[in-house]
Amino acid sequence: MSLRAGCSYFGVRILRHVRRDLEDLAARGYTGVLHTFSENDLAYYRGTMAEIVAASHELGLEVQMCPWGLGRTFGGEAESRWVTFHPDACQVLDDGRRVATGCLNNPAYRAFCKEWADAALEAGTDFVFWDEPHWTVPEHVGAEVERWACRCDVCQEQFGAPMPEELTDEVLAFRERSTVDFLREMCAHVASRGGRNTICLLPLTEGAHGISDWDAVASLPGLSKLATDPYWKNFGEPAGPFVERFATLLAETASRNSVEAQLWLPSFGLTRDDIPELEAGVASALAAGVADVWTWGYQACGHMTSLATPDAPLVWEAVTAALTGRTSDTVRDIDLRSTRELVREINDSDKGVPAAVGLAADALALAIDAIVERLRDGGRLIYVGAGTSGRLAQLDALECGPTFSTDQVVAIVAPSDAAEDDALGGAADIDNKSVGSSDAVLAVSASGTTPYTV
Structure with missing residues (x-):
């Protein structure tokens, strides 16, 4: 029809x-x-x-x-x-x-x-x-x-x-x-x-x-x-x-x-x-x-x-x-x-x-409060990403140093676009940064399924 x-x-x-x-x-x-x-x-x-x-x-x-x-x-x-x-x-x-x-x-x-x-x-x-x-x-x-x-x-x-x-x-x-x-x-x-x-x-x-x-x-x-x-x-x-x-x-x-x-x-x-x-x-x-x-x-x-x-x-x-x-x-x-x-x-x-952000407002507020608590206790905010998403996260982390005088924001980024499918590589890179319970890890992925990231 x-x-x-x-x-x-x-x-x-x-x-x-x-x-x-x-x-x-x-x-x-x-x-x-x-x-x-x-x-x-x-x-x-x-x-x-x-x-x-x-x-x-x-x-x-x-x-x-x-x-x-x-x-x-x-x-x-x-x-x-x-x-x-x-x-x-x-x-x-x-x-x-x-x-x-x-x-x-x-x-x-x-x-x-x-x-x-x-x-x-x-x-x-x-x-x-x-x-x-x-x-x-x-x-x-x-x-x-x-x-x-x-x-x-x-x-x-x-x-x-x-x-x-x-x-x-x-x-x-x-x-x-x-x-x-x-x-x-x-x-x-x-x-x-x-x-x-x-x-x-x-x-x-x-x-x-x-x-x-x-x-x-x-x-x-x-x-x-x-x-x-x-x-x-x-x-x-x-x-x-x-x-x-x-x-x-x-x-x-x-x-x-x-x-x-x-x-x-x-x-x-x-x-x-x-x-x-x-x-x-x-x-x-x-x-x-x-x-x-x-x-x-x-x-x-x-x-x-x-x-x-x-x-x-x-x-x-x-x-x-x-x-x-x-x-x-x-x-x-x-x-x-x-x-x-x-x-x-x-x-x-x-x-x-804006509509999507508005729907997630409560969850975002809880996440922000949890990250702030860890930073105050000396922990780190660690971005993890691959491809364009990872590079944007890395850019934000690099900007935090000169803008906010802090070294507590870092990024772990897949070494190449091909590496975004390497889940084991992502886990190894996390271990190499000695990520612990005092840190906040923020995974950045447009699809929400990138193996390296999640």
């Missing part, structure tokens, strides 16, 4: 920096990019976003744009300006409180969403990506978790009967019909202007935010792609079965309705321990027949405090390898790459060093 891979990109609006990152995406084998297009972008960065889309196309990347946090009815951490200026078009909770979330049934809010879509199309996007359309999440607006919406005048009129104050099956069905009708109007609007639509549904088929009938969405006129994002950690589920369930539902629904299937997997918020789960998720998507798999987001969102982990560089390499088969270690066609690409490749690889 030929896999298409995409990635979300957000948080940078300086074009030269964006270009660098887009070049990196393309070099890593990604075929598409999703640019977030928030209300802030709509107000202040419309021209810039058009330049960013153009730069993406120049690199051969397919572009999607999503209404990031628009009206608080779509996915994303961006805030909404519109709800501040239009409180009368916002949702009303079951207890009568109006909250800062646009109402999907309100004509004014629908008009604003169309205005946003027009701006996205003017920027040149290939697809308008309607991301996780939903009714208000009570916790996100400071309300109690048991609250629900919407009981505004528009919704109550469209309900066609006195609306219950409880979230009954009839109310859930009304909310689902309203969501589908909202998406129908948005898809028709985009299609009428020559654009294409992707709808990304939450991985839910029941409950307050689930869509029970995915066919109702997949069959909407003007829809090109149906997507979902089974972010298993958000739901406390193991990746393999959870992704398999929704990848299968996605693939079968898309096939029945003759639209393309697109599946999203997270790289944000993951640690190195989650990498096997991530790889299992990709495998489940492929096994279900989904060939268009994307991840949120670029560099595992390592730049965003609330989404990053210390392992973001490692996760980014892992998800890239799973989706495109390429990593920063890839040397394919290295002789054909430009100097600029090679420098960036080395720099990107170096970004994994």
Whole structure:
């Protein structure tokens, strides 16, 4: 199966920096990019976003744009300006409180969403990506978790009967019909202007935010792609079965309705321990027949405090390898790459060093304290290494004399590169230095397996 891979990109609006990152995406084998297009972008960065889309196309990347946090009815951490200026078009909770979330049934809010879509199309996007359309999440607006919406005048009129104050099956069905009708109007609007639509549904088929009938969405006129994002950690589920369930539902629904299937997997918020789960998720998507798999987001969102982990560089390499088969270690066609690409490749690889050091911080601190104790008692710090690793250790040992006025730091280095495989030679050289219990021996080996050293 030929896999298409995409990635979300957000948080940078300086074009030269964006270009660098887009070049990196393309070099890593990604075929598409999703640019977030928030209300802030709509107000202040419309021209810039058009330049960013153009730069993406120049690199051969397919572009999607999503209404990031628009009206608080779509996915994303961006805030909404519109709800501040239009409180009368916002949702009303079951207890009568109006909250800062646009109402999907309100004509004014629908008009604003169309205005946003027009701006996205003017920027040149290939697809308008309607991301996780939903009714208000009570916790996100400071309300109690048991609250629900919407009981505004528009919704109550469209309900066609006195609306219950409880979230009954009839109310859930009304909310689902309203969501589908909202998406129908948005898809028709985009299609009428020559654009294409992707709808990304939450991985839910029941409950307050689930869509029970995915066919109702997949069959909407003007829809090109149906997507979902089974972010298993958000739901406390193991990746393999959870992704398999929704990848299968996605693939079968898309096939029945003759639209393309697109599946999203997270790289944000993951640690190195989650990498096997991530790889299992990709495998489940492929096994279900989904060939268009994307991840949120670029560099595992390592730049965003609330989404990053210390392992973001490692996760980014892992998800890239799973989706495109390429990593920063890839040397394919290295002789054909430009100097600029090679420098960036080395720099990107170096970004994994701080994360690795951070993970080993406790162990490093213990080792340093133990070495200091031995030096204070008159012992030595003895580096042992071979090849380049050994020579770098030797350089550090030689520098300690003139810099720190000490002869307590020495190095034992294999006499030749061929000698790095001589374990007995390493043991003999240790004996010749009369290494004892008062000394600290620090083995330096890039692989961790060099016979002379270890």
